Amino acid sequence: MASKILKKPDSFFESFSRRSGPDKVSTHYCPGCGHGVLHKLIAEAADDLGIQDRCVFINPVGCSVFAYFYLDFGNIQVAHGRAPAVATAVKRVHPHAIVISYQGDGDLAAIGGNNILQAANRGENITVFFVNNAIYGMTGGQLAPTSLIGQRTATTPRGRSAENDGYPMRVCELLATLEGPTYIERTSLRTPKLTQKTRKAIRKALQYQMENRGFSLVEILSPCPTGWKVDPVKSLDWMEQQLEAYFQLGVFKDVGDERPAKADPERDLWSANYGTAIDLPTDLDAKLPEASPAPKYRNPSLKIAGFGGQGVLLLGYTLAEAGMLSGYHVTWIPSYGPEMRGGTANCQVGISEERIGSPIVSNPSVLIATNLPSMDRFEPEIREGGLLLYDRSLIDRKPNRTDIESIAIPATSVADELGNSRAANMVMLGAYIGKTGLLSRESVMEALDLVIKRKNLIDLNIKAIDKGIEYGRGAR
Amino acid sequence: MARQLIKGNEAVVKGAILAGCRYFFGYPITPASEIAHAAALYMPEVGGTFIQAESEIAAIQMVYGAACAGARVMTASSGPGISLKCEGISYMAGAELPGVIIDVMRGGPGLGNIAPDQGDYNQIVKGGGHGNYHVIALAPNSCQEMCDLTALAFDLADKYRNPVVVLSDAFIGQMMEPVEFPEARPAPPEKPWRVGGTRETRNNLVTSIEMVPEEQEEHVRHLIRKYDEVEENETRHETYKVDGADTLLVGYGVVSRVLQSAVDQAREQGMNVGLFRPITLWPFPKEELRALARKVNRIHVVEMSFGQMVDDVRLTVGSDAKVDFYGRYGGVVPSVEEILDNVLAPTEV
Numbered sequence A: 001m002a003s004k005i006l007k008k009p010d011s012f013f014e015s016f017s018r019r020s021g022p023d024k025v026s027t028h029y030c031p032g033c034g035h036g037v038l039h040k041l042i043a044e045a046a047d048d049l050g051i052q053d054r055c056v057f058i059n060p061v062g063c064s065v066f067a068y069f070y071l072d073f074g075n076i077q078v079a080h081g082r083a084p085a086v087a088t089a090v091k092r093v094h095p096h097a098i099v100i101s102y103q104g105d106g107d108l109a110a111i112g113g114n115n116i117l118q119a120a121n122r123g124e125n126i127t128v129f130f131v132n133n134a135i136y137g138m139t140g141g142q143l144a145p146t147s148l149i150g151q152r153t154a155t156t157p158r159g160r161s162a163e164n165d166g167y168p169m170r171v172c173e174l175l176a177t178l179e180g181p182t183y184i185e186r187t188s189l190r191t192p193k194l195t196q197k198t199r200k201a202i203r204k205a206l207q208y209q210m211e212n213r214g215f216s217l218v219e220i221l222s223p224c225p226t227g228w229k230v231d232p233v234k235s236l237d238w239m240e241q242q243l244e245a246y247f248q249l250g251v252f253k254d255v256g257d258e259r260p261a262k263a264d265p266e267r268d269l270w271s272a273n274y275g276t277a278i279d280l281p282t283d284l285d286a287k288l289p290e291a292s293p294a295p296k297y298r299n300p301s302l303k304i305a306g307f308g309g310q311g312v313l314l315l316g317y318t319l320a321e322a323g324m325l326s327g328y329h330v331t332w333i334p335s336y337g338p339e340m341r342g343g344t345a346n347c348q349v350g351i352s353e354e355r356i357g358s359p360i361v362s363n364p365s366v367l368i369a370t371n372l373p374s375m376d377r378f379e380p381e382i383r384e385g386g387l388l389l390y391d392r393s394l395i396d397r398k399p400n401r402t403d404i405e406s407i408a409i410p411a412t413s414v415a416d417e418l419g420n421s422r423a424a425n426m427v428m429l430g431a432y433i434g435k436t437g438l439l440s441r442e443s444v445m446e447a448l449d450l451v452i453k454r455k456n457l458i459d460l461n462i463k464a465i466d467k468g469i470e471y472g473r474g475a476r
Numbered sequence B: 001m002a003r004q005l006i007k008g009n010e011a012v013v014k015g016a017i018l019a020g021c022r023y024f025f026g027y028p029i030t031p032a033s034e035i036a037h038a039a040a041l042y043m044p045e046v047g048g049t050f051i052q053a054e055s056e057i058a059a060i061q062m063v064y065g066a067a068c069a070g071a072r073v074m075t076a077s078s079g080p081g082i083s084l085k086c087e088g089i090s091y092m093a094g095a096e097l098p099g100v101i102i103d104v105m106r107g108g109p110g111l112g113n114i115a116p117d118q119g120d121y122n123q124i125v126k127g128g129g130h131g132n133y134h135v136i137a138l139a140p141n142s143c144q145e146m147c148d149l150t151a152l153a154f155d156l157a158d159k160y161r162n163p164v165v166v167l168s169d170a171f172i173g174q175m176m177e178p179v180e181f182p183e184a185r186p187a188p189p190e191k192p193w194r195v196g197g198t199r200e201t202r203n204n205l206v207t208s209i210e211m212v213p214e215e216q217e218e219h220v221r222h223l224i225r226k227y228d229e230v231e232e233n234e235t236r237h238e239t240y241k242v243d244g245a246d247t248l249l250v251g252y253g254v255v256s257r258v259l260q261s262a263v264d265q266a267r268e269q270g271m272n273v274g275l276f277r278p279i280t281l282w283p284f285p286k287e288e289l290r291a292l293a294r295k296v297n298r299i300h301v302v303e304m305s306f307g308q309m310v311d312d313v314r315l316t317v318g319s320d321a322k323v324d325f326y327g328r329y330g331g332v333v334p335s336v337e338e339i340l341d342n343v344l345a346p347t348e349v
Helices: A035-049 A063-069 A083-093 A105-111 A113-122 A171-175 A192-210 A232-246 A312-325 A372-381 A411-418 A421-436 A441-451 A455-474 B008-018 B033-046 B056-068 B079-095 B121-125 B143-160 B170-174 B213-233 B254-268 B286-293 B309-317 B336-348
Strands: A055-059 A074-077 A098-104 A127-132 A183-188 A216-221 A250-254 A301-307 A329-334 A344-352 A366-369 A387-391 A405-409 B002-007 B023-026 B049-052 B073-077 B099-105 B136-138 B163-169 B176-180 B237-240 B247-250 B273-278 B280-282 B298-303 B322-327
Touching (some): A035 A192, A055 A063, A055 A083, A063 A074, A083 B049, A083 B056, A098 A192, A171 A183, A171 A216, A171 A250, A183 A192, A183 A232, A312 A441, A312 B176, A344 A372, A366 A372, A366 A421, A387 A421, A405 A455, A411 A421, A421 A455, A441 A455, B008 B033, B008 B099, B008 B163, B008 B170, B008 B176, B033 B049, B079 B099, B079 B121, B099 B143, B121 B163, B143 B213, B163 B170, B247 B286, B286 B309, B298 B309
Parallel strands (some): A055 A074, A098 A127, A183 A216, A301 A366, A366 A387, B023 B049, B099 B163, B247 B273, B247 B298
Antiparallel strands (some): A183 A250, A329 B176
16 A cells, blocks of 8 residues: 555645654554554545645544644644534635544544534534544543444453443444435445545545535544554454454445535625614614603612513513613613513613613512512512502502502503503503603604514504503593 | 613624624523524624534534634533533633633522522633633623623634633623614734635644643743733723722622612712722733722622632732622622621621
């Protein structure tokens, strides 16, 4: 094999200047190791396909961590097992790059098992070269997910047992069950003939990526005499008799023809087109109330509480939005946690002429309660001299406090008369602004436009607010 | 004036897009998920990419990959997810990759809960991942700052080739406030070191491994020089009514909002109280705090943790002022009233 290659391919460095130490000519791989051969096959393929400049090579953790000593591509070294995730992102940023994820068995099938599975399942348009030598080489010959039953390793000194360690994992067969991948083949480096097959598989996988046909993985059975603790000749026997017997060679999936060649997707690293993502801000033309509210109603801290589904969060959101449109500082915070998912819900709203410090409303100056549990729970917290508005259609008791101002609004009945009891929240909102004069009707109408997603409901809400305003003014 | 009432979590994404971020890789987690929701909605509209990764670990590694490729890129999570991302953050720091990570802190340890907390301070500010590194940590206290500091995070990340964390909390993330959007950044700087699948970038290598100890030591020295420069240039803080104060409250994030109200109420009661709020948690605004510490008798640090930033305050002020600590945790946000009653009042009698 070696005699065939008279000249190093261009994609292979002439001198290994990234290697520390004086030796810039030989690789760091052990005698009989398959990595060097495989590197050259990849480099030759890149030369012949004319893609050297486009190649981005992902260097894994394992013996091939320093593949960048040898391969004259753009190089990225990554964390253990994560090469497919990194490759995914590089490819998404640069669709024209030819992204090669080069991984060993521990890296790909153990610590990075989910990453390869998911990249394959997404059908990422990348090429994975999976070097299976059934052992952890770099860390000193430990058990790999692909180590064979009975195989002695540093961490299976009595041999791999199915009871303790499970069975060797057949990655190609596993990934071939997925829809995502385009091409999956297992080859070997055991003989020159098999190496020629590997050479072809590498080229096919890279060709597919160049044509945007999707995810390819070539698993290469590769000798590791050092890790297997045998001489290079015996290692080839073991490959033939054991490794290739368990890991059968062949094509497990090839649907390249069904996924026709495509042009590279367009990708802008930068565009000044913000779409609707940013073009949402409202141009403010402060919508001040007709008359300034009485001092006791200025700068309110509101708590708005009821059952989930009564629209209390929306009520608060609309008030905050109208507050902002009127030129106030505002804050809105929801109650969260289990409360939000059924049971009672509440939100806290601050509307202030000054910058708001704490957005937390522990003692509200205004409580809007739309069910009895909320009134029971929060009535005691209202500030002395504060304001309570409650839906008397649903709350059949009078307030206990005598040191606050209380207004009972038949909100649900009014909403029912308008044709939809769910508009009760807007009746309460109207009552609040009618009573206090804090916000103009105009600001609330404009806020509705911003917060109501279903535009056919806006008319109903406007009617509900107007009814509420009447009740609120009546209670002045 | 153009403003929008939005959640802090959504403001993050808009700030990121205006800063030129076009790539978001994330994994769902409460209370940070709205960031992913907004990114999934908006990124494709601006020619960008959103991927819901298979795990928190994959998400940060996708950030690593897009950063290698030269893109402005981000992810977002909360404590349990940030713990998983720490591996990737360490690799990014080692390989000197810019990227932005949002941590919307929730109650912990373990699964904890989804309420606001500040227990990730040590994880972010003191490390989290392995090895000798710092991330720049920015602590917003409003929806406006969720937008502005996220945008700033991208600039700092590129300027220093380092990951930047926006350390927020469930409160700021879930709250809605008006946000004024900044001007869109011009196209992000060209990154000659990126690996882009082109002839010009073919010789580039991004790596965090160096097997020769002396050479790794030189790399860490290089990082230290960079971190010195960050400390020199990038500390940010805010003070509130510190003139003539004899007592100083120190807090960040939503706590600083509570403390601001506490300062107002305490001053109405005749107490000379001021507020110091670090905006950068690393680099910690040491000099500015030290200068103030010399002018006050007492410092009260308030955190939603069992006492993490307080260590930095104590290291900073030494014996210049007495430092007390008041903490709530488990998802409990302290109220203005309890700051007045439990923190300020006892020292006044």
